[in-house]
Structure formats: structure tokens, C-alpha cells
Amino acid sequence: MAFFRPRVSREAEVRYHADQEISKSFPEMLDKARQAERTLRDLRAATADEIELLGAGRAFDQALTEALRAAEAGQRATFGVKSYDDRIARRKAKATPAGSMWTAEVERLRTMREDNRMWGIPRLPRPVPTIV
Numbered sequence: 001m002a003f004f005r006p007r008v009s010r011e012a013e014v015r016y017h018a019d020q021e022i023s024k025s026f027p028e029m030l031d032k033a034r035q036a037e038r039t040l041r042d043l044r045a046a047t048a049d050e051i052e053l054l055g056a057g058r059a060f061d062q063a064l065t066e067a068l069r070a071a072e073a074g075q076r077a078t079f080g081v082k083s084y085d086d087r088i089a090r091r092k093a094k095a096t097p098a099g100s101m102w103t104a105e106v107e108r109l110r111t112m113r114e115d116n117r118m119w120g121i122p123r124l125p126r127p128v129p130t131i132v
Contacts, residue, residue, distance in 0.1 A: 008081050008082055008084065008085050009084075009085055011084075012081055012082075012084035012085050013081055015076075015084055016076075016077060016080075016081040016084060018073075019073040019074070019076045019077040020073075020077045022069070022070055022073035022074075023070055023071075023073045023074030023077050025070050026067065026070040026071055026073075026074050029063070029066045029067040029069075029070045030067045030070075032063045032066070032067070033060070033063040033064050033066075033067045033109075035063075036056070036059050036060040036062075036063040036064075037060055037063075039056050039059070039060075040053070040056040040057060040059075040060050040120065043056050050122050050124060051124075053121075053122050054121060054122050054124065057116065057120045057121035057122065058121060060116055060120065061113065061116055061117060061120075061121065064109060064112055064113040064116060065113065067109055068106065068109040068110060068113060071102065071105050071106045071109055072106055074102055075099070075102035075103060075105075075106050078093070078098050078099055078102050079093035079094065079099055080093055
């Protein structure tokens with residue numbers, strides 16, 4: 001008697017190939033994020049006004065978000081096609097050297113993005129409404 005082991009779903013294969021394509025742009029997206037960070041740091045060092053810092057902070061946030069999406073796609077693609085359907089396969093793949101490298105990179109980018117959202121984007125003061 002032969003045991004049949006089902007293959008992964010067609011949807012998982014499609015998502016896997018899409019993630020492979022998206023992850024190819026990761027180095028380019030990371031360079032854009034580094035350039036945006038450099039611009040933001042230069043503006044801070046030059047004591048630029050709040051409007052310029054706001055624009056640079058938002059540009060850095062957008063660049064980090066794009067790099068994070070590419071890194072997450074690379075992480076999922078590294079985990080393999082079975083990990084899209086099976087959480088156990090995902091956990092096992094996370095323990096491999098390549099999987100842990102991508103997981104660390106994703107966490108680093110998430111932390112940078114949250115730090116930028118908390119402290120890097122200046123909040124413009126809004127006028128306090130007067131009570132009549």
C-alpha cells in the first residue's frame with residue numbers, strides 16, 4: 001500500500017514565486033532606505049526647519065516600509081513553499097541559518113521603522129481650539 005503525501009497548494013506555489021520576485025529588489029530597496037536615512041541625518045545635523053525634517057522623516061519611513069516588504073518576501077521565500085501551508089515547516093525553516101538571518105533582518109528593519117515613527121518624524125504643533 002502506497003501512502004500519498006499531498007503536494008502544496010497551487011496558491012502557495014504562486015505566492016512563493018511572487019515572493020521570490022519581490023525579494024530580488026531587496027538590495028535596491030535597502031540602498032534607498034540608507035540614502036533616505038543619510039538625508040534625514042544630514043538635515044538634522046544642519047538644524048533644518050520642521051517642514052524639511054517632516055518630509056525627510058516620511059520619505060525615510062516609506063523607504064523602510066518598502067525594504068521591509070522586500071525582506072519579508074525574502075524571508076518567506078527562504079522558508080520554502082511548504083511553509084506557506086504548514087506552520088511546523090515555517091518554524092523549522094526559521095531555525096536554519098538562512099531563515100534566522102532573514103528573521104533578524106526583518107526584525108532590525110521593523111525596529112528601525114518603529115523608532116523612526118516614534119522619534120524621527122517631527123510632529124507639527126496644532127493650534128489649541130478656543131472654548132467660547
